Amino acid sequence: MFIENICLPTIMLGQTIGPFTSYRKLLAKFALNKAIIYTRDDKCFEYLCKLGVKTAKRGRDLAFLELPMQEKANSILNTYDLVPGTYVVMVPSGLVKCYTNRYEDYLNEQYRILKSLMYNPRLKDKTIVLMAHVRATGNADKIIIEELERRLTSDEKSRIISIKDDILASEARAILGNGIFTITGRMHAAISSFYMRKPAISLSYSVKYEGVIAKGLDMRELVIDAQDPKLWENGIISQLVTEKVEYVLDNYDELVKKIDKNVAMTTHMVIQELKNVVEDINNMKKLRNKQ
Numbered sequence: 001m002f003i004e005n006i007c008l009p010t011i012m013l014g015q016t017i018g019p020f021t022s023y024r025k026l027l028a029k030f031a032l033n034k035a036i037i038y039t040r041d042d043k044c045f046e047y048l049c050k051l052g053v054k055t056a057k058r059g060r061d062l063a064f065l066e067l068p069m070q071e072k073a074n075s076i077l078n079t080y081d082l083v084p085g086t087y088v089v090m091v092p093s094g095l096v097k098c099y100t101n102r103y104e105d106y107l108n109e110q111y112r113i114l115k116s117l118m119y120n121p122r123l124k125d126k127t128i129v130l131m132a133h134v135r136a137t138g139n140a141d142k143i144i145i146e147e148l149e150r151r152l153t154s155d156e157k158s159r160i161i162s163i164k165d166d167i168l169a170s171e172a173r174a175i176l177g178n179g180i181f182t183i184t185g186r187m188h189a190a191i192s193s194f195y196m197r198k199p200a201i202s203l204s205y206s207v208k209y210e211g212v213i214a215k216g217l218d219m220r221e222l223v224i225d226a227q228d229p230k231l232w233e234n235g236i237i238s239q240l241v242t243e244k245v246e247y248v249l250d251n252y253d254e255l256v257k258k259i260d261k262n263v264a265m266t267t268h269m270v271i272q273e274l275k276n277v278v279e280d281i282n283n284m285k286k287l288r289n290k291q
Helices: 024-032 042-051 072-079 103-118 141-151 169-177 187-195 207-215 229-233 236-250 252-290
Strands: 011-015 036-039 087-091 127-131 160-163 182-184 200-204 223-225
Touching (some): 024 042, 187 207, 200 207, 236 252
């Protein structure tokens, strides 16, 4: 409505929109047809088309592009004494209420996941990196990391490297991409891992994981639907993660090949999407000049 009133041509990129209910469907159809919308997954595109949005276009998450100064970002490994291929990254999301309202259940399961990594005989000589990927007030990953640190013994802490500082997106990607694999509750940490051709086990709390990772990247086997509070209460989440870790280790080379192929296709699609956006902007300018 606001966009229409000020006559501002609008292009929306990387969108996950809906679902809408009741009268909101009509409002959404009316408003969204005023903008060009590039979705970040096919499921959303199909939904918008069904809703009657004629301006929707297929797209992918922009995080599948290379980040500025990505090569130089590898120097961050020296800052934290990280050696490529010798560590596993765990990103414990601060979005607790997206999974369960019981804070202790959430912490207990994150702790069990951490312990299962530390005492997995196939990872006995590996470091576990606890990385805060989002530092937003109220749901910062740092808070969860500090809670986990308090539960560890001195010996256990010797195998842990915690990264809670403010770092660049390219630096975070370098850390994720030089690990063996990632376990994460943050979708963009998963995307960065995949972009660097490393497996990422995702704890999904929304439909965006289904669209972007499970279907968009065809990596459903690495997504755990974790939004049922009972899974956290009954200790099932940590069991599921442990099973996925074994799956990754058993099928590592095949997974990396699949990730490489699918990410390359996705990145190509995003590059084409940006070219289309440039064309959209030029068409908007031509239309505006005629008025």
